[in-house]
Amino acid sequence: MKVLHFVTGGFSGATKVAVDLITAHNQIEATKNLLVLRRKKTTVPEKLVELDNKNIDYRVITGTTHLATVHELRRLCEQWQPDILVAHGFPEHILGRQAGLLAKVPHLVQVEHNSKERYTPWKLYQTRKLSRSTDKVVAVSKGVASELSKQNLEAPVQAITNGIDSHRYGGTTMLPLVERPQDLIMVARYAKSKDHVTLIEALYQLKRKGIALSLTLVGSGRKRYENEVHSLVKRYNLGSQISFIKYSNEVDKLLMQHKAFVMSSRFEGLNLSVLEAMASGCVVIGSQAIGVEELINDGVDGFLFPIGDDKVLAGIINNVLSDPKAYEQLTTTARKKVLSSYDKKQVTQAYYDLFQQLLEKL
Known part of the structure; x- marks a missing residue:
């Protein structure tokens, strides 16, 4: 079995899912996997080194124009000859399947990672047309599957809920909430959809009431929005309360130092950071x-x-951090749910089963 995963090189949640799938499936004999990244500004060497450390076979192709991306991916498919091409996220699922069709890849799979994308009428027409040649459309959550049902796709839609490495997050050495040195954390790239602004506004409201809480923001992303967040922090004089971390490969350790996690998104596919925080014993507050x-x-x-x-x-933040000890049972319940329903081993097995079913059609 040869499977090519095509995804953004922005190292978003979609990239993370593709990397997790390849890492797991590389352990299976007679399976070859190739990760193809569409180059973005955030396709930086330190992130590529992590792929090397995981022994992942990968290529980075051009992201200059859509036409150039399709052309380069088509040539790569013709050389590598995958049995299955898995195209993750928008617009990569369009570009990837276009290249796969041109290269005559036997099986095409679309993975939709978000519940809301910038579909113009033309892009919606393209994805509907491509669905005729697509074996399966995978939605990363039930909510995404519901949104996809509105697109009138001809390919069958299957929900495979994303999961996390539950052994990495949490564990047996977690501190009780009252002993954690930091208050709030949010792990998210900078984009309007993540809505850091609402969290900053909430923090400012609490400050005006004499409640000064610490907040750690982990992530990088759109510079314009990041600058907007920094400007708001400066205007409200919150700089002494907020720590900014652009990138960390120790998010698991950071989470366990914080009492509460906030995800203020306006839309998602399925937010892995929420699951990671639940597994790490944080009180999770989500939109x-x-x-x-x-x-x-x-x-x-x-x-x-x-x-x-x-x-x-x-109000919720204030209630939780005024008496964190009262929410220990809540965090225990959250962690048990993640361990039982959102472990990535279940996810990677579901994808492998899907790929096996597709190969039976050959």
Whole structure:
């Protein structure tokens, strides 16, 4: 079995899923996997080194224009001759399947990682047309599957919920909430959809009430939005309360130093950072966005707030951090749910089973 995964080189959640699948499937005999990254500004050497360390076979192809990307990927497919091409995310799932068709790859799979994308009428026409030649469309959550049902695709849609490495996050040495030195953390790339602004506004509201909490923001991304966040922090004089970390390969350790995790997204596919925080024993506070809401049972294993509502968010944060000891059972419930339902071993097995089914059609 030869499987080629094509995904953005931006090292987003989609890239992470592709890397996890290849890492797991590389352990299976008679299986060859190739990761192809579409070059982005954030396709930097330190991130590529991590792929080398995991012994992942990868190529980085041009991202200058869509036409150039399709041309280069087509040539690579003709040389490597995969049995299955898995195209992750938008617009890569369009470009990847176009190249796969031109190279006559036997099986094409689309993986949709988000519940909301910038589909113009032309792009929607392209993805509908490509669905006729696509064996399967995989949605990374039930919410994404529901959104895909509105696109009138001709390929069957299957939900394979994303998962995490539950052995890496949490473990037996987690500190109780009251002993954790830091208050809040959010792990997300800088993009308007992640809505860091709502969290900053909530933090400012608490400051005005005399409640000064620490916040760690981990991530990089769109410079314009990152500058907007920094400007807001400066305007509210919150600099002494907030630590900015552009990139860390020790997010697991960072999470276990914090009492609460916030995900203020406006939309998602399925947010892996939420699952990682739940596994790490943080009190998770998430927006009622697709890809976040379905992960949290409000008041049982985390808390939900209306999208963009900084006032409600501020209230929840204040309640949790005023008496963190009261929420230890909630974090235990959250961790048990992740271990039982969102372990990536289940995810990688589901994808492998799908690939095996496709090969039976040959």
